[in-house]
Amino acid sequence: MRVIDDMTAILTGLWTTWKHILRRPVTIQYPEEKRIPSPRYRARIILTRDPDGGERCVACYLCSAACPVDCISMQAEEGEGGRRRAAWFRINFSRCIFCGFCAEACPTMAIQMTPDYEICRRDVMDLVFEKEDLLVEHCGKDPEYNFYRHAGIGVTQPRGEGEGEKPTVDVRGLMP
Amino acid sequence: MAGADVIPDPMEITLVIAKIGLVLLVILTLAAYLVFAERRILAWIQDRKGPNRVGPFGLLQPLADLIKLLTKEDFCPPAGDRWLFFLAPAMAAIPAIMTFAIVPFGAPVRIFGRDLPMQVADLHVGLLLFMALSSIAVYGVALGGWASNSKYALLGSLRGLAQLISYELSMGLSLVPTVMLARSFRLSDIVAAQEGGWFILYQPMAFAIFLVSILAECKRIPFDLPEAEGELVAGFHTEYSGMRFGLFFVGEYINILVLGGLAATFFLGGWQGPLLPGLLWFWGKVLAFAFLFIWIRGTLPRLRYDQLMHLGWKVLTPMALVNILATAWWLYLAGSSPL
Amino acid sequence: MAATLFYILATVMVIATILAITGRHPVHAIVYLVTSFFALAGIFYLLLAPLVAMFEVIIYAGAVMVLFMFVIMMLDLGHPERGGRPALGQWLPALLLGATVLATISYAAAGFAGDKLPAMLPGVKEFAVTLFSRYGVAIEVISLQLLFAVVGALYLGRRR
Ligand code: SF4
Ligand code: SF4
Secondary structure, three states, X not given: OXXXXXXXXXXXXXXXHHHHHHOOOOOOOOOOOOOOOOOOOOOOEEEOEOOOOXXXXXXXXXXXXXXXXXXXXXXXXXXXXXXXXXXXXXXXXXXXXXXXXXXXXXXXXXXXXXXXXXXOOOOHHHHEEOHHHHEOOOOOOOOXXXXXXXXXXXXXXXXXXXXXXXXXXXXXXXXX | OOOOOOOOOHHHHHHHHHHHXXXXXXXXXXXXXXXXXXXXXXXXXXXXXXXXXXXXXXXXXXXXXXXXXXXXXXXXXOOOOHHHHHHHHHHHHHHHHHHHHHOOOEEEEEEOOEEEEEOOOOOOOHHHHHHHHHHHOHHHHHHHHHHOOOHHHHHHHHHHHHHHHHHHHHHHHHHHHHHHHHOOOOHHHHHHHOOOOOHHHHOHHHHHHHHHHHHHHOOOOOOOHHHOHHHHOOHHHOOOOHHHHHHHHXXXXXXXXXXXXXXXXXXXXXXXXXXXOHHHHHHHHHHHHHHHHHHHHOOOOOOOHHHHHHHHHHHHHHHHHHHHHHHHHHHHHOOOOOO | OHHHHHHHHHHHHHHHHHHHHHOOOHHHHHHHHHHHHHHHHHHHXXXXXXXXXXXXXXXXXXXXXXXXXXXXXXXXXXXXXXXXXXXXXXXXXXXXXXXXXXXHHHHHHHOOOOOOOOOOOOOHHHHHHHHHHHOHHHHHHHHHHHHHXXXXXXXXXXOO
């Protein structure tokens, strides 16, 4: 009968909610209890160093180009030995959407995301992080990786003169 | 005016005023805490914790809400009808509070050598007064929505008008059998008549109809069409802010308490019950009804408008009429005293 | 005390009724009229007719006026408060009827000796017994009429 079906439906619903009243709440009381996100969580961005302690970032602008909201800006400069680095490096966290594209794009593993999600500030201007705020004293997620060892510091010696390196092709000459 | 010209003695007046003050205090405090309880219980149903920050276990939350409401801007839409806009919340809340005057909320006690009924006014047309006041409560909803001069509010109040009129009918009809059993409109008589057995045992059908009708009367889910958040923003009180909104809001909870108290009085023996004192029994029953309302709110979805009208006019009202006829036959066949 | 209450209620009632008649906005007029019904109910109560008082509120204030309001809210009236006052010719029939009623009541009141109210409160039971035994046929006729109205409304509102 329809009435009985309807009543059963309502009572089943009431029974379900009753069971939920007695269940433990899933709420996490935030400032007191904090959940620990997984290591791959995408929150506050850092600039890491290589195992030797040097800055990894070579100011290639790839992260800045990859950023969908254009919140990374920097100025490249050349250090001693012709080594490139960022004169200043700025991330505006009030615009950042934590998409992780910058970390994806970075060839040197310099820019990385961390699980630290508590980056609110009273003043929005405090959310503009400079290089000093971003740079950390460790290697981040990949402690072994050292871009300069990997790629050679070849930028200061002439092309084609490295060990086992073929001479460069003279594109203006006629010889093959 | 003959016969009414007796000057009551000052003691009587003092006691009545004390009772009124006490009832007001209890009702308003309970209503404020009902809001809190509703938020907590709904949270539990949804596996959350609910407000627990203000004071121990969040018990001071109603106070915080009150301060917030009082300090908010009291806004009236410029194109609205100022006068009615400001009057409507009071028209919604006052009948609900006034209804409590006729509810017997405890066994009579002896104070200063006189019997003091735990009831503000024991009218011999008490049940009719309840019907009258509940029919007046419609005006708050209707005028509030109309005076706001906003389409959501107007739609909400139109729905409210139609809903309240329809369900008042089934509510009134479902109470007729209790009057037939108790042979009185006086609420204390109705309570006294249930000494042998609560009316819910004799009239389960009437109780079911009454329960559904009072759910609709206090505009609670699943009958909250006048304020359906999903469709009408906040329905008839869309434009209200500050304490005027608070009055509508608290009025709804006062209504829950009052209607719960009346349901207890009509069907669950009022303050009667074994062992415990009457006051505890009565308020326990009221709070049980309040819990039921909250529980239902956490469970059921909202009805569609045509389903609402269908339920009211084509299911509840005919059922109530048949129930009246059946009760009449039963009383007739069983002789003058069936209980 | 009852006399004081009576005069307060009577004043409220008269003023509210006058405002309801002269008010230009129908919704305001309804609010005044409901106020007047309330005062009237209070007077009935003072006159030891609580049943009539309750019916006054339930039926007139709670049902009839609500339906009026429903209709007014459904219609778009524009700005009725900006309309003109009715002309004298439109007032005349109302004034005439009002004067007749007033004259009749005054005549009846002049012959009233006072103190004729029953000493005992006529209870609900006596009221019901009288209503359903002495006026039973009238009740049946009225309920049949209401039934016709319901059937008629159903016929008009049925789905084609
Ligand atoms: S996470 Fe996305 S939005 Fe944020 S800086 Fe990196 S690329 Fe830009
Ligand atoms: S952080 Fe990485 S991608 Fe960005 S400029 Fe530095 S090296 Fe390039």
